[in-house]
Amino acid sequence: xxxxxxxxxxxxxxxxxxxxxxxxxxxxxxxxxxxxxxxxxxxxxxxxxxxxxxxxxxxxxxxxxxxxxxxxxxxxxxxxxxxxxxxxxxxxxxxxxxxxxxxxxxxxxxxxxxxxxxxxxxxxxxxxxxxxxxxxxxxxxxxxxxxxxxxxxxxxxxxxxxxxxxxxxxxxxxxxxxxxxxxxxxxxxxxxxxxxxxxxxxxxxxxxxxxxxxxxxxxxxxxxxxxxxxxxxxxxxxxxxxxxxxxxxxxxxxxxxxxxxxxxxxxxxxxxxxxxxxxxxxxxxxxxxxxxxxxxxxxxxxxxxxxxxxxxxxxxxxxxxxxxxxxxxxxxxxxxxxxxxxxxxxxxxxxxxxxxxxxxxxxxxxxxxxxxxxxxxxxxxxxxxxxxxxxxxxxxxxxxxxxxxxxxxxxxxxxxxxxxxxxxxxxxxxxxxxxxxxxxxxxxxxxxxxxxxxxx
Amino acid sequence: xxxxxxxxxxxxxxxxxxxxxxxxxxxxxxxxxxxxxxxxxxxxxxxxxxxxxxxxxxxxxxxxxxxxxxxxxxxxxxxxxxxxxxxxxxxxxxxxxxxxxxxxxxxxxxxxxxxxxxxxxxxxxxxxxxxxxxxxxxxxxxxxxxxxxxxxxxxxxxxxxxxxxxxxxxxxxxxxxxxxxxxxxxxxxxxxxxxxxxxxxxxxxxxxxxxxxxxxxxxxxxxxxx
Numbered sequence: 001x002x003x004x005x006x007x008x009x010x011x012x013x014x015x016x017x018x019x020x021x022x023x024x025x026x027x028x029x030x031x032x033x034x035x036x037x038x039x040x041x042x043x044x045x046x047x048x049x050x051x052x053x054x055x056x057x058x059x060x061x062x063x064x065x066x067x068x069x070x071x072x073x074x075x076x077x078x079x080x081x082x083x084x085x086x087x088x089x090x091x092x093x094x095x096x097x098x099x100x101x102x103x104x105x106x107x108x109x110x111x112x113x114x115x116x117x118x119x120x121x122x123x124x125x126x127x128x129x130x131x132x133x134x135x136x137x138x139x140x141x142x143x144x145x146x147x148x149x150x151x152x153x154x155x156x157x158x159x160x161x162x163x164x165x166x167x168x169x170x171x172x173x174x175x176x177x178x179x180x181x182x183x184x185x186x187x188x189x190x191x192x193x194x195x196x197x198x199x200x201x202x203x204x205x206x207x208x209x210x211x212x213x214x215x216x217x218x219x220x221x222x223x224x225x226x227x228x229x230x231x232x233x234x235x236x237x238x239x240x241x242x243x244x245x246x247x248x249x250x251x252x253x254x255x256x257x258x259x260x261x262x263x264x265x266x267x268x269x270x271x272x273x274x275x276x277x278x279x280x281x282x283x284x285x286x287x288x289x290x291x292x293x294x295x296x297x298x299x300x301x302x303x304x305x306x307x308x309x310x311x312x313x314x315x316x317x318x319x320x321x322x323x324x325x326x327x328x329x330x331x332x333x334x335x336x337x338x339x340x341x342x343x344x345x346x347x348x349x350x351x352x353x354x355x356x357x358x359x360x361x362x363x364x365x366x367x368x369x370x371x372x373x374x375x376x377x378x379x380x381x382x383x384x385x386x387x388x389x390x391x392x393x394x395x396x397x398x399x400x401x402x403x404x405x406x407x408x409x410x411x412x413x414x415x416x417x418x419x420x421x422x423x424x425x426x427x428x429x430x431x432x433x434x435x436x437x438x439x440x441x442x443x444x445x446x447x448x449x450x451x452x453x454x455x456x
Numbered sequence: 457x458x459x460x461x462x463x464x465x466x467x468x469x470x471x472x473x474x475x476x477x478x479x480x481x482x483x484x485x486x487x488x489x490x491x492x493x494x495x496x497x498x499x500x501x502x503x504x505x506x507x508x509x510x511x512x513x514x515x516x517x518x519x520x521x522x523x524x525x526x527x528x529x530x531x532x533x534x535x536x537x538x539x540x541x542x543x544x545x546x547x548x549x550x551x552x553x554x555x556x557x558x559x560x561x562x563x564x565x566x567x568x569x570x571x572x573x574x575x576x577x578x579x580x581x582x583x584x585x586x587x588x589x590x591x592x593x594x595x596x597x598x599x600x601x602x603x604x605x606x607x608x609x610x611x612x613x614x615x616x617x618x619x620x621x622x623x624x625x626x627x628x629x630x631x632x633x634x635x636x637x638x639x640x641x642x643x644x645x646x647x648x649x650x651x652x653x654x655x656x657x658x659x660x661x662x663x664x665x666x667x668x669x670x671x672x673x674x675x676x677x678x679x680x681x682x
């Protein structure tokens with residue numbers, strides 16, 4: 001690893017000193033803090049855009065919280081001043097000690113309500129708890145006057161997601177939903193330059209996407225770090241297994257099509273500049289034990305879009321028993337194809353033979369010319385198959401951690417220097433789109449979307 | 457006779473011993489090392505892997521490694537020290553506790569940037585292979601993986617480097633030419649070539665996902681020097 005990488009990271013510690021009275025305050029039960037009403041608390045918060053370091057709380061220190069935290073640690077001017085999680089003996093300890101390594105003084109909490117009451121200098125909260133907690137925690141944080149970055153899915157229910165949008169509007173606070181591809185420079189380039197400006201793909205007719213994963217065992221836990229059953233019950237879990245594997249349980253998460261598909265189906269809506277008019281889907285819990293995997297372990301969904309250029313049919317598949325092909329989205333138009341994935345090494349752009357040449361877009365820096373590869377000696381033309389067209393590529397790479405640009409966009413928005421790339425309204429539209437796929441599977445029918453479904 | 461002379465003689469003796477042991481090893485019957493592997497386990501979304509000098513995955517099990525009959529894992533249960541004595545999570549004992557599985561509770565996570573763990577084998581040993589599992593729950597690549605063997609705990613007296621992929625000498629231990637590689641449940645086997653030593657030290661300097669350093673298990677195959 002180059003030294004410059006480290007110096008850049010270490011440089012972020014040149015933050016203004018913290019005027020705080022605490023260092024690792026392990027708080028007890030909720031006391032007087034909650035007596036202070038949310039309106040009072042909100043008015044006590046700063047309302048003007050900040051130009052100095054931002055004080056940020058991390059609510060949820062599990063795997064996703066740690067991914068977001070590691071990106072935050074690489075962003076200048078971000079101070080993690082509070083962490084909150086109910087798993088004190090493992091994930092919360094892990095994150096707390098990590099923050100000590102980076103010299104971020106912080107308070108530590110089990111209950112987010114106590115954190116909001118106690119932490120008076122916060123600017124923002126990053127929420128990475130299980131989906132069924134998102135609505136309550138987001139609404140409370142917004143009402144406490146804070147900007148919120150909430151992981152997708154914004155809620156496991158549309159009622160919950162609606163409350164989040166309404167709270168953002170009511171409080172006037174920022175709410176960014178964690179569909180991080182919306183801030184990924186590669187995706188932004190494809191949308192703004194290739195689709196919007198150049199229109200090189202012509203009329204989209206078909207979309208195909210997937211996220212295929214290998215069989216994975218249930219998540220376990222170090223037995224000595226087992227959470228007390230009373231604490232688990234208090235926060236909505238039957239037991240430790242359910243706490244660790246909440247994504248599979250109805251009433252807590254949305255299953256793989258929501259966990260994984262949500263990111264990609266969000267891109268369908270974005271790139272097609274439309275919302276679907278129907279979804280047909282099949283799926284089931286066919287491989288895993290349905291007692292512990294209540295959500296479908298595979299879903300195949302077919303969305304229909306009515307775009308301004310005509311009908312588009314968009315297929316999406318998620319399976320959890322085989323990783324073949326990994327994850328990607330393919331947008332097929334009558335002039336070309338965009339094959340893209342969040343994995344930076346995977347993006348190919350193909351021109352249909354009848355399409356105008358793309359030289360001008362190469363010259364403008366929108367595309368990179370295909371790398372010519374020498375044909376193998378003795379190769380023969382196989383007439384049974386269409387020849388693979390040359391693959392154009394994007395003119396740049398994105399080597400940052402995937403979530404860093406989206407977090408940067410959020411922090412820039414707090415400082416008044418940017419607009420959010422994934423507002424509550426966008427997140428809500430995606431939630432409607434994705435959650436209806438589960439409904440279509442459950443009801444074994446084609447589910448129609450009304451335009452009012454996407455409105456609040 | 458000054459210190460330099462003593463050191464030179466010591467080195468000569470060590471070299472002769474090494475030569476002899478290497479020759480003996482060559483003459484001995486070699487058998488495949490039996491390494492018990494943990495369950496493969498990749499979970500979550502891998503982060504971008506844009507790493508120079510990255511070894512292409514073999515796509516099949518590692519070929520058997522031959523070592524003299526009687527070679528055993530000398531590291532099991534041995535004391536471990538580290539540059540980070542306040543791990544982010546886990547305990548240093550996990551490095552040699554025999555648990556090679558990937559889930560939470562099976563690994564120690566050390567702080568950011570360059571860190572090392574050192575295993576004391578208790579006595580000089582003839583070493584044939586070091587196998588390290590940093591973390592195989594995600595396809596990560598660790599930077600500045602350097603493995604050294606020494607006869608002294610300070611690693612001052614001519615430590616032998618058996619692996620080094622620090623391409624830019626950012627760890628200041630010398631530039632390495634070995635490959636970066638993707639972590640898997642097979643671990644990384646490094647040929648120790650019969651090196652004599654009591655202490656084995658493993659460095660790393662963050663990974664493709666974050667700046668932290670992880671160890672699930674380290675096995676050191678060899679036999680005590682009689």
